[in-house]
Amino acid sequence: MTKNWKALGVDAIPIDAYVWYEGNWEHDKYKHSHLRYQLTYVEDGYQYFHIGKNVYLVPQNHVIWIPSEKEHRTTSDAQTVNLMLILFKTVPKDSFYEDVHVFPAPAVLKEMLHYARKWNQLLLQDQEHTSFLNALLHSLPHFCQENDFLQIPVPSDSRLAPVCAYININYKYNYDITILADLATMSIRSLQRIFKQETGITIQKYTQLIRILKSVELIDTKQYTLSQIALMVGYKSLSAFTASYREIMQSKPKIKR
Template sequence: MNANDSIKIDELNKPYFVWFEENWIHDDVLHYHQKGQLVYVESGFQYITIEEKIYLLPQNHAAWIPSNIIHKTNSHSEKIKLMIMFADTDKKNPFYDEVNVFSVPPVLREMIKYAEKWSKHLKEDRNETLFLKVLFNELPHFVEHSLKLHICLPKDKRLTKVIEYLHDHYNKEIRLEDLGDTALLSFRTLERIFKKETGLTLSKYQQMLRIIKSLELLSSGNLTISETAYEIGYKSVQAYTRSFLSVMQERPSDFIKNINVSVEKGIY
C-alpha cells in the first residue's frame, strides 16, 4: 500500500475500487483488506509477501490476492507503475480464495488500462461497476495457466542460516552438501526438512532464486541475456535458457520481446 495512504479501502461503499500510481511508494507493512485485490505491474518489478511466501511480479504480470489475506509489498525498482483493483468477489467461486501470479494476456491488459479512467474515484459509478464486474468475472479464465513465481520462507528456525546463505550466494557455485554444517544437520535430514518447509529441494530453491533475480535484470533493460546469465551464476547462456524455460515456460528472448512490444505500443 502507498506510504501516504489516505484512502480507507474497506470503508468505501462501492463494490470495486481502482488505484493507479505512476510512482508507487511502499511502506513494507503487513496488512489486509476485506476486498480481494488484483495487482498489475505496468513497469518495474514488484515483490509481494503473502503468508510467508515471496512472490515476484515482473512487468506485465499480475497477482490476485484474496480478501483478508495478510500481505505486504515492496520493490527495488527505482520507479514502478502499479494498478491495483479492489473487488468484492463471488464467495461461491473457489478461485477467489487462492493466490495467483500470472502473465497478463493482451485482452486483460487493455481492460486494465481502460479502467485507469476510474482511478481513485470514491463514489460508485454505474459504468465502472458494470465494466469491472465483467473483468473480474472473466479473471479465472485469464489465469488458468498461471505460473508459480514464488519462494517460501520456512518456519523452522534451523533453516534460517541456510536460507540466508542461499540468498546471499545464489549466484555462486555452492556445494549443497556443506549446507548441512550450517544448519547443524546431516545433509539428508536438511534436504528432507527443507523440502517439507519450502516445497523445493535445495538445488531447485537456488534455481528459483536465480530465475527470479534474472527477471529483475531483464526487466530493467540494463543487461543482455548473456550478461544476465553470467551475472546470476550460470556458466553458459544455453544452461540459463534451459533453466528459464523450465520455470517460465518461455525463453528469455520471448520474455524480452513481450516487454519490447509493450513499450512500442506505448503501454509502458
C-alpha cells in the first residue's frame, strides 16, 4: 500500500517509521519542520542542509540526523541526487537523537539502508519492518563518527558577513588578511579573535573548508581531472589538494565515473 502523503504532511504518516527512497531527488527549497525525526542518506550527489545558523554539507555516502521540530531546508547543484529518508515518530531516550549529526555511513549501515528500500513508501508495517528499522535506529549512535568540518558556520556578528562573502567568492586566491580586516572595519587581531569566537574556527581553516566544499561540487560534475580541480580551488599541486581534502573529508578525492 502506498499513498501520496505530501498533501497531508509528514506528520500524517500513520506508521512509526516511514522509508522513502528516490532517485533524481528534487526537494522543496523552503524552510519547514515536522514532528518526525529525520535520517537522510545521500547515496549519490550531495546536499546542503540549512539549519539554524549553520549550513551542513552531506556528500555522497553520508547521513544527516535531524531532530524533531528542527526547521531546515535543502539546496544542491549536484547533477543527480539519489537519497533515502527514514522518518521516525519516536526515538530512544538518548541525547544523540536531540542534536544534528553528519557522518559517513559505514559499510554495515549502507547495507541496512539498502535493505530498507524494500519498504519504500509503504504505509503498512509488519514485524520485520518494525524490528529491522528499530534496530537501525538504536544503532545510529554507535555508527556516528562525526565530521565537524562538514558544518559551515555562519557568524551572527554582521561585521563578519562581508568577510565570509569575500572568502566565498575569492577562495581560490591567496588574499591579504588586511583586506578582510578592512571589510570588517576591525584590526587584524580583533578580526582573528572575533572570527574564531563566532565560528569556532580560524579564518585560514574557514578558507580551507570553503575550498574543499567547492571541490566536492566540482568533482560531482565529472568534467575535470583532480589536478584541474586542485588549481580551480586554489591549490598549487595535486598533492597539497589531496592532503587538504583528506583532512576535511577523511577520505581521498575520487572522480566517480
